[in-house]
Amino acid sequence: MILHDNLVSGNGYKVRLLLTQLGIPFERIEYDTGRGETRTPGFLENIDPNGRIPVLETDDGEFLAESDAILFYLAEGTPFLPDGRLERARVLRWMFFEQYSHEPNIAVPRAWLHVYGLEMTEERRLALEAKRKLGRDALGVMEGHLTGKDFFVGGRYSVADIALYAYTHVAHEGGFDLADYPAVRAWIGRVAAQPGYIPITQA
């Protein structure tokens, strides 16, 4: 398999982590998203019309975009996705929460500050403040859910945890302080202790 990827991206990291934990060998092609390498006519035409990584290219030459769709695809039939219909839907529930309520508010400040080092105009400062508030709301939802639980769904490590871990464990790079979220911090420790764990910047 080929992973069209960017090493600093948490969305790419989700897939690198799961592929590694599944023991699936893969080739990685790196794109500099800051220099527009995922918005070239060739990328839009052949890899993803939405101009984003990660994209998984299967051995049959099929392309699959959207990090959480790739996680679900790879995890089907493995211990990383529960068997029960309702539990599978709950995994998706947390993945959609991640992409709608979490990633835009926790990953984007990290991209602005840590990845691209954007200039802090007054407009961007206000936008950052709004995102920080929504990001803390998302962390609060996670804290409430994880209180008394080891993992997000069904009492065991699944792709729901991978999806939410990717940007939560580097939230400080976007200016978030996890001191107020002890259950989240304990869960971060449990995820990092899983067999086959790799850090975010490991290719």
Add this chain to the structure above:
Amino acid sequence: MILHDNLVSGNGYKVRLLLTQLGIPFERIEYDTGRGETRTPGFLENIDPNGRIPVLETDDGEFLAESDAILFYLAEGTPFLPDGRLERARVLRWMFFEQYSHEPNIAVPRAWLHVYGLEMTEERRLALEAKRKLGRDALGVMEGHLTGKDFFVGGRYSVADIALYAYTHVAHEGGFDLADYPAVRAWIGRVAAQPGYIPITQA
């Protein structure tokens, strides 16, 4: 089943439409989101800690949040979700596209203008313009994909179409003009012609 819902919501409509097309009877509980009825302590505690509708309450008293997770849950084992593993993942790919690239840019302007009738401050006007640009980008991705295709995945109507139809067919209520997207308009017609179709505001 009970659907915790809001009649003007496209996210709620997705579930109403699929439940109707599946012939599953359901009770609907209406919440006035504009008056904060999904952010009360009782709602956050018992129904969804993220304070949003739709939430499906099953006959076993289980709660499932996130519109697209509910669609996937209800569609498993029915003709509304493909059997093949890659095709199922492609359905999810379009659902994640919907929640990340489409809904925040196409549904939110509709909410501001059509649902809540918010006052147009200069700050909101700028935000609206930014969302309109990203919304047109999302419509462009859909147009490219649908050109020469009847439906989003596997050549037939699925929950990927339901997820994307909900806010696309009312995009004009957020100020979008679909004249430049003929393949999208033709697909809207095909979705509206499906057996068991109901309009967005039908309970």
